[in-house]
Amino acid sequence: QVQLVESGGGLVNTGDSLRLSCAASTSTFNRYDMAWFRQAPGKEREFVAAILNDRLGTGTAYSDDVKGRFTISRDNAKSTAYLIMNSLQVDDTAVYYCAADRLGNPGRWRQYNSNPRSYEYWGQGTQVTVSS
Numbered sequence: 001q002v003q004l005v006e007s008g009g010g011l012v013n014t015g016d017s018l019r020l021s022c023a024a025s026t027s028t029f030n031r032y033d034m035a036w037f038r039q040a041p042g043k044e045r046e047f048v049a050a051i052l053n054d055r056l057g058t059g060t061a062y063s064d065d066v067k068g069r070f071t072i073s074r075d076n077a078k079s080t081a082y083l084i085m086n087s088l089q090v091d092d093t094a095v096y097y098c099a100a101d102r103l104g105n106p107g108r109w110r111q112y113n114s115n116p117r118s119y120e121y122w123g124q125g126t127q128v129t130v131s132s
Helices: 104-111
Strands: 004-007 010-013 018-024 031-038 045-052 060-062 070-074 081-083 094-101 128-131
Touching: 004 094, 018 031, 018 094, 018 128, 031 070, 031 081, 045 070, 045 081, 060 070, 081 094
Parallel strands: 010 128
Antiparallel strands: 004 018, 018 081, 031 045, 031 094, 045 060, 070 081, 094 128
16 A cells, blocks of 8 residues: 655746645655646546656656646655646646556556556645746
8 A cells, every 4th residue: 555645836926936745655666657637627637747656667658738838857865756847827727636556567558657547556646836
């Protein structure tokens, strides 16, 4: 069982930046593939970014909506994943969720990393609100 705790959300203005953190309660964090999803009111949960676990190599993936503005990273020594969000827009307003699982191999990760059903472990979410 892995517990995930997100932090770093808040109320910001258009164009501002935020860094979200996701702390994991596992000593084998480096074995887990990590991802961020978000859910706005009245909308389905959508993929934001994913990062491959270090044991399988290096790899990141982003949705088209955030590519070039958001960066996902991980610090295995701290068992923490991050999402750095720059140039925030009103449409980025949502609850942001961290997710973790072991997708098995790089091929499966490339195919399934953006599917929320690929992840067993989820955090409680952190609210990000971008005001115009």
